[in-house]
Amino acid sequence: MLNKQGRQTDIVNLTELPQDSFATHSGNRGLEQDELLIYEIGDTERTGVDLEEVENFENRLGGITREDKIGLAGLSEPETMRHYTRLSRMNYAIDMGLYPLGSCTMKHNPRINEKVARLPGLADIHPLQPMSTVQGALEAMDKLAHWLKTLTGMPAIAMSPKAGAHGELCGLMAIRAALDKRGENRSIVLAPESAHGTNPATATLCGYKVKSIPATENGHVDLEALKEALGPDVAAIMLTNPNTCGLFERDVIEIADAVHDIGGYFYCDGANFNAIVGKVRPGDLGVDAMHINLHKTFSTPHGGGGPGAGPVVLSEALAPFAPVPYVVHSKQGFALVEHMEDGSDSFGRMTAFHGQMGMNIRALAFMMSHGSDGLARVAEDSVLNANYVMASLQDDMTVSYPGPCMHECLFDDRFLNGSGIATLDFAKAMIDEGYHPMTMYFPLVVHGAMLIEPTESESKQSLDQFIGSLRHLVAEAKAGNTELFSGAPYLAPLRRLDETLAARKPVLRWTKPE
Amino acid sequence: MRYLPLSHNDRTEMLAKIGVRHVNDLYKDVPATALLKEPVDLPDHMSEMQVDRDFRAMAEKNIPAGSHPFFCGAGAYRHYVPSTVDYMIQRGEFLTAYTPYQPEISQGTLQALYEFQTQVAQITGMEVANASMYDGSTACGEAVLMARRASRKKKAILSGSLHPQYIEVAKTATKYTDDVTVVNPVDIYDADALIDQIDDETSCVVVQNPDFFGNLQDYSKLAEALHARKAILVMVVTEVVSLGAVRSPGSMGADIVVGEGQSIGNGLSFGGPYVGLLATRQKLVRTMPGRVCGETVDADGKRGYVLTLSTREQHIRREKATSNICTNAGLCTLAFTIHMTLLGEKGFRHLARLNHAKAVKLADKLAAIDGVEVMNDNFFNEFTVSLPIDAARAIERLAEKQILGGVPLSRLYPDNEKLKKQMLVAVTETVTDGDMDRLVSELKEQVNAK
Known part of the structure; x- marks a missing residue:
């Protein structure tokens, strides 16, 4: 099936390809085109815009007019188009293929979401226009808030956090504010070993010390160790559920009760909400605060690293501490509360203006498209796909924890033992097979982790091809074909990059050659 | 559902491969009380056309900047994006x-x-x-x-x-x-x-x-x-x-x-x-x-x-x-x-000069209205205007005439009485002479009617 065009699939001899015999004058190789920096193509005189002439006038810059040469390189419009089109072709993307990054939820990004987010009535409005002129925008924010609260079974929401980590900060600050209000000065936040790095970093920003809770040999939080760690000094637990080993924390309700019993709060990292959306409501599990990565579960584009959005749902206990602004609805219509009223318990403001409106619109379009019925299907198919991958590869690779898993499946590097091939090499060889590697070396609780999340966007056919590629690589590894891995990738726009050099002698910008 | 490629047959085959009968068997770690029996209380799925229609309806309730004279800034600016x-x-x-x-x-x-x-x-x-x-x-x-x-x-x-x-x-x-x-x-x-x-x-x-x-x-x-x-x-x-x-x-x-x-x-x-x-x-x-x-x-x-x-x-x-x-x-x-690449140094400097020139022009026109004062000696493309009337009300009235006239300082400093009559006015390359004239004449009318 993979070889309909008679393409070469036996890549064992790749390293022996006579590269030099294909040397070209330009350095390009057919459709693979090299591209210089704008500074090496353009200059400070060239421009790709036409602006109206400025009449003579006396400037009012108070004597601080910029005289120095800035050095910005300009390109004409066709040059700009070509430059960035060429760059785009050096990227892997979800539009091109399966993107199995565990805990990242790289799913299809529907273009209707892009379209409605660009409607002038939603895109071309200023955050400080009179509220009477943005009633539809406030309605959209309120509607998204309603969907998120209903899906999570939580009574309150903060819409302004700008990314998942920003949402974590929001949730933990609400917890800290609630404890301060009670006059309690607790100092510890518990987080499992398998937590994302953002969890401990966030806790530190809120003035907490982080205590790590071990995992059991089954990949769950060790309930006994957790109970032992609980005490009057514990402010909260930060728990990702489903966790980063791809498992649902089966003791979650007991954990919530235990944390509440000692007067602490339960922060849930919602990074893996995709596995349970429409199937399980975190509010029913005793969660006090949870951020929702709109760019994961609700498909707002990752855009090469952002922008994200991380609204936070809050329990009744934490609702009074939510940040400003928030939307209120009355007979007069919608309004934003932008300032803390006297006596308010709100912990403050997290960002200028009202949050990631453009992302909110896209996420809402995604939700409305699926509906209540479709979102449950999203969860089911994502879980089904992950389990199918795990079941299909369990005899080839080493599954870290027995299934069933949630929407991602975790392997470790035991299957590579004795081969001399590391997780990194194995992952880089996937690039030659036409895939983005899975998440590697995370979570930290298993050796050489490989975390695969296929998402609901993949067809069975696509999964079968992916599984076929991985089986092929495993067979090559076991056959001792180490070169296929140690030198990989061979077929990407660039070979393996020297990250040590980059960090040792940081060159972070272009400068004019001497 | 248009975003989900698995067919009924696919699902059946895949469950068989995994060795379970129902997809809910994969949720066995979820406490039985927490696994929802019914879909949550939200509308069912929609066609793309319906989604498009719903968003248009929400969008039409707003006044977009591009269709009207527009002078809001205060940290967010409307520029023309190629x-x-x-x-x-x-x-x-x-x-x-x-x-x-x-x-x-x-x-x-x-x-x-x-x-x-x-x-x-x-x-x-x-x-x-x-x-x-x-x-x-x-x-x-x-x-x-x-x-x-x-x-x-x-x-x-x-x-x-x-x-x-x-x-x-x-x-x-x-x-x-x-x-x-x-x-x-x-x-x-x-x-x-x-x-x-x-x-x-x-x-x-x-x-x-x-x-x-x-x-x-x-x-x-x-x-x-x-x-x-x-x-x-x-x-x-x-x-x-x-x-x-x-x-x-x-x-x-x-x-x-x-x-x-x-x-x-x-x-x-x-x-x-x-x-x-x-x-x-x-x-x-x-x-x-x-x-x-x-x-x-x-x-x-x-x-x-x-x-x-x-x-x-x-x-x-x-x-x-x-x-x-x-x-x-x-x-x-x-x-x-x-x-920025399209602008280049030449375009970037030109754009800045154009913004400043237009702001100077509008500042002078506003300062010429009796009772209206421009508070800045120097500025770039935004300045503070003091009115003889409440600025938030003035801006509301301008909005009724489809002019987004600026940002009243009371929106950001609600408790500061001294700033109640002041507003920020931003002028970018998108503002035309006609836009300026409409703002000036409407404001003049409001001030005179005081």
Whole structure:
């Protein structure tokens, strides 16, 4: 099936390809085109815009007019188009293929979401226009808030956090504010070993010390160790559920009760909400605060690293501490509360203006498209796909924890033992097979982790091809074909990059050659 | 459901392969009481056409900036974004790529980030920049925390003319660390007044240029005073187009520059997503928050780019990281870079001059109305206007006539009686002479009817 065009699939001899015999004058190789920096193509005189002439006038810059040469390189419009089109072709993307990054939820990004987010009535409005002129925008924010609260079974929401980590900060600050209000000065936040790095970093920003809770040999939080760690000094637990080993924390309700019993709060990292959306409501599990990565579960584009959005749902206990602004609805219509009223318990403001409106619109379009019925299907198919991958590869690779898993499946590097091939090499060889590697070396609780999340966007056919590629690589590894891995990738726009050099002698910008 | 490729048969086959009968068997770890028996109480799925229709209905209830005379600013500005920008950022290879952790198949994103970092360093007059922050306000909060790491001191002094929401965000960012944030009243903002407050505990002074009210200042003396105490000057720029006309923060001695980059390449979008800029001196890079891209070579010696200096970051350092930040403003930085590339030095300077010229023109027209005063001696493309009437009411009435006349200061300082009659007016290249005339004549009418 993979070889309909008679393409070469036996890549064992790749390293022996006579590269030099294909040397070209330009350095390009057919459709693979090299591209210089704008500074090496353009200059400070060239421009790709036409602006109206400025009449003579006396400037009012108070004597601080910029005289120095800035050095910005300009390109004409066709040059700009070509430059960035060429760059785009050096990227892997979800539009091109399966993107199995565990805990990242790289799913299809529907273009209707892009379209409605660009409607002038939603895109071309200023955050400080009179509220009477943005009633539809406030309605959209309120509607998204309603969907998120209903899906999570939580009574309150903060819409302004700008990314998942920003949402974590929001949730933990609400917890800290609630404890301060009670006059309690607790100092510890518990987080499992398998937590994302953002969890401990966030806790530190809120003035907490982080205590790590071990995992059991089954990949769950060790309930006994957790109970032992609980005490009057514990402010909260930060728990990702489903966790980063791809498992649902089966003791979650007991954990919530235990944390509440000692007067602490339960922060849930919602990074893996995709596995349970429409199937399980975190509010029913005793969660006090949870951020929702709109760019994961609700498909707002990752855009090469952002922008994200991380609204936070809050329990009744934490609702009074939510940040400003928030939307209120009355007979007069919608309004934003932008300032803390006297006596308010709100912990403050997290960002200028009202949050990631453009992302909110896209996420809402995604939700409305699926509906209540479709979102449950999203969860089911994502879980089904992950389990199918795990079941299909369990005899080839080493599954870290027995299934069933949630929407991602975790392997470790035991299957590579004795081969001399590391997780990194194995992952880089996937690039030659036409895939983005899975998440590697995370979570930290298993050796050489490989975390695969296929998402609901993949067809069975696509999964079968992916599984076929991985089986092929495993067979090559076991056959001792180490070169296929140690030198990989061979077929990407660039070979393996020297990250040590980059960090040792940081060159972070272009400068004019001497 | 149009987004879900699995067929009924696929699902059956796959369940069989896994060895379970029903998909709910895969949810066996979920407490039985928590697994929903019914769908949640929300509408069912919709066709694309229905979704389109619903959003249009919501959009039509708003007055978009582009259809009317428009003068709002206060940290978000309406500029014309060339069509190439929006086309390019919608290419799937950019739009649907993840953070470039696998540099061999992410050179497009990485090279664009490297260009972005260079552009930001150039316009701010700094040595280096990171790969962006969420927005200007959060970048400002991060800059205060960075200044503390770099200076090993804890007291940040904020100018009274810093954007009031940036002040609030900086206060929130430092609320539960043991930093001290000194916030000045609105009328304490000039360099001399701030110099008097510097002491041995001071980590940084944060100023904005042009400031929130539109005023321009030379902060060189403040920088000298800070450096003499081994403290840091943080300069905030919320309108980056000004950097094409106004002396750069770097030339005034700033150590950290944060900016809101929305003006270049990005629309208003009701406040987000925007793009935060953070630039600094080479010697401070290891205290910098956020992602950063650097040059290196591949195994064949070819030049390439990678995310680097990750030993500062949360995924490596966990609780000891410089920040909990894990994304940047990806696609918004790309929009910034493409727009800036189209402008080039020539276009960027021209754009800045055009903005300033139009602002000067409108300021003079407004000042000519009896009872109306322009409060600024100097400004870039935004200034404060004092009216003889309540400014928020005046702006509401303008809106009834389909004119978005500016931002009343009471929206941001609700408790400050002195500012009730003042408003911010921003003028960009998108404003026509006809727009100006309509604003002037409507305001004149309101003032005269007093």
